[in-house]
Amino acid sequence: MRLLTNDDVSNLLTVEECIPxxxxxxxxxxxxxxxxxxxLDIPNGDFRAMPAVVSNTAGIxxxxxxxxxxxxxxxxxxxxxVIINDVDSGDLLAxxxxxxxxxxxTAAVTGVATRYMSPENARVAAFIGCGLQTSKxxxxxxxxxxxxxxxxxxxxxxxxxxxxxxxxDYKTEIHPCISLEECVVNADIVTTLTPSRQGYLDYHxxxxxxxxxxxGADAKGKRELNANVLDKVGIIAYDEWEQCSHSGEIQYLEExxxxxxxxxxxxxxxxxxxxxxxxxxxATGLAIEDVAAxxxxxxxx
Amino acid sequence: MRLLTNDDVSNLLTVEECIPxxxxxxxxxxxxxxxxxxxLDIPNGDFRAMPAVVSNTAGIxxxxxxxxxxxxxxxxxxxxxVIINDVDSGDLLAxxxxxxxxxxxTAAVTGVATRYMSPENARVAAFIGCGLQTSKxxxxxxxxxxxxxxxxxxxxxxxxxxxxxxxxDYKTEIHPCISLEECVVNADIVTTLTPSRQGYLDYHxxxxxxxxxxxGADAKGKRELNANVLDKVGIIAYDEWEQCSHSGEIQYLEExxxxxxxxxxxxxxxxxxxxxxxxxxxATGLAIEDVAAxxxxxxxx
Numbered sequence: 001m002r003l004l005t006n007d008d009v010s011n012l013l014t015v016e017e018c019i020p021x022x023x024x025x026x027x028x029x030x031x032x033x034x035x036x037x038x039x040l041d042i043p044n045g046d047f048r049a050m051p052a053v054v055s056n057t058a059g060i061x062x063x064x065x066x067x068x069x070x071x072x073x074x075x076x077x078x079x080x081x082v083i084i085n086d087v088d089s090g091d092l093l094a095x096x097x098x099x100x101x102x103x104x105x106t107a108a109v110t111g112v113a114t115r116y117m118s119p120e121n122a123r124v125a126a127f128i129g130c131g132l133q134t135s136k137x138x139x140x141x142x143x144x145x146x147x148x149x150x151x152x153x154x155x156x157x158x159x160x161x162x163x164x165x166x167x168x169d170y171k172t173e174i175h176p177c178i179s180l181e182e183c184v185v186n187a188d189i190v191t192t193l194t195p196s197r198q199g200y201l202d203y204h205x206x207x208x209x210x211x212x213x214x215x216g217a218d219a220k221g222k223r224e225l226n227a228n229v230l231d232k233v234g235i236i237a238y239d240e241w242e243q244c245s246h247s248g249e250i251q252y253l254e255e256x257x258x259x260x261x262x263x264x265x266x267x268x269x270x271x272x273x274x275x276x277x278x279x280x281x282x283a284t285g286l287a288i289e290d291v292a293a294x295x296x297x298x299x300x301x
Numbered sequence: 302m303r304l305l306t307n308d309d310v311s312n313l314l315t316v317e318e319c320i321p322x323x324x325x326x327x328x329x330x331x332x333x334x335x336x337x338x339x340x341l342d343i344p345n346g347d348f349r350a351m352p353a354v355v356s357n358t359a360g361i362x363x364x365x366x367x368x369x370x371x372x373x374x375x376x377x378x379x380x381x382x383v384i385i386n387d388v389d390s391g392d393l394l395a396x397x398x399x400x401x402x403x404x405x406x407t408a409a410v411t412g413v414a415t416r417y418m419s420p421e422n423a424r425v426a427a428f429i430g431c432g433l434q435t436s437k438x439x440x441x442x443x444x445x446x447x448x449x450x451x452x453x454x455x456x457x458x459x460x461x462x463x464x465x466x467x468x469x470d471y472k473t474e475i476h477p478c479i480s481l482e483e484c485v486v487n488a489d490i491v492t493t494l495t496p497s498r499q500g501y502l503d504y505h506x507x508x509x510x511x512x513x514x515x516x517g518a519d520a521k522g523k524r525e526l527n528a529n530v531l532d533k534v535g536i537i538a539y540d541e542w543e544q545c546s547h548s549g550e551i552q553y554l555e556e557x558x559x560x561x562x563x564x565x566x567x568x569x570x571x572x573x574x575x576x577x578x579x580x581x582x583x584a585t586g587l588a589i590e591d592v593a594a595x596x597x598x599x600x601x602x
Contacts, residue, residue: 044389047354
């Protein structure tokens, strides 16, 4: 049994190599099992159990979030773990810190959706929210499209500057923006990464042809897209229907008077996709992604 | 974060000290949360996720069973783990091997039920099934009643002799029996510990006043008691209603033309119990027991 830290995971799994790993999960979705996440509510946050089987690997992520006295989300510190077992032998293979794993697989799924859904000639990519996951999300989008300009924006300027400094040497130039509008106005791909509880991205801000990765909303009450976005885009993809309709942007579908075609990412990666001008991918994060990424890491050891 | 092996758990937690730990869980059941176990089926067994919150501890047990090529249940080898976190801080406290923990807390719950439900002057205790958990079950019953004679029985004589040899120096004399009937005929307390899938313990084998701990049945299709036992005993207690009605002896209640009063163990330990001549405790094993026992161990470190 191997025990891996976040640093180990960081050294063993890049966003770029994780993209085909999670792509295969969605291509071979019939080889997976994933009961709904279980939530345990506590006064200042929650704990979540996310079990899944992917091909010959069974596993579970145990994670959650926790607000400190000031109401700030506590940064994960060896809090979140993934355990994986081999299905054929039953053996427990590894226990891994899951913070870096989660950030990496989440970005990789953005990469998969972007590869299949965004305009092939996309050159400008916008990222709203400059938290811990954003650098990996930038890497994911730039791995699948020939991006010439990356716009970033955060209401918290300090956090935006921090990300900018962190990515100073990145192959693509990063442009901090002074407003949300400036960030998205010319973007071919918009990725939203905030913990917002109200819509802020409006249909009228977007250019004619673009793809949106809506990553921030992953719990009831969280939301980044205004109702007119779901109303007017041609195709809305989701990672998993049940989860998205409770926790993702799709939870607000009933507010839409009309909406685009709804497709699963599994369907899209299996070839079931026609391009339209505006598309949305609604990502909530799946246990099958964690288990597949953890097994990939284990197999590299 | 502490990482504990089965040996560590064995050194840190006796059955005797675990009894008040699990007793408190049932006494303070309103301070717990326990969603139903999640099962992931695999071709040769299953994996189970068992999350729970007990007071200020959140945790999960990840376990299951796995049949090898010969169809034999694989002995757990660092397979089953418990993870616990502190609810107030969110911190991950420990990851423990869960095989010894499970055997100990299961025996401890038998101890609690036996203390509250069995005749106070019980002197003879019978144990059917001589597997890995039986020695701890003997310790549990002998911890709460002044037992003068322990009868054991197993269809597999070798296993019975092994248990006998293992407990040669135990404070109470152990009597291997040549038949089920011999084992239970004079028993004040009968504890059933087999993986049987059909009833074998019949009402007519039992003496007039006795208490049965039905521990073996913990999954759909498993069963140790004939229908006439549930039919005729005065009180049937269960550890948790949903789980017992799917996995315990209670799953066969509909076969009974009548049955005794049904009570939860939580109700019984809170004083809600009147003695009757024959009683059953139906144990399926709960995540709250694992989390409470793991926290107790952690607090001793």
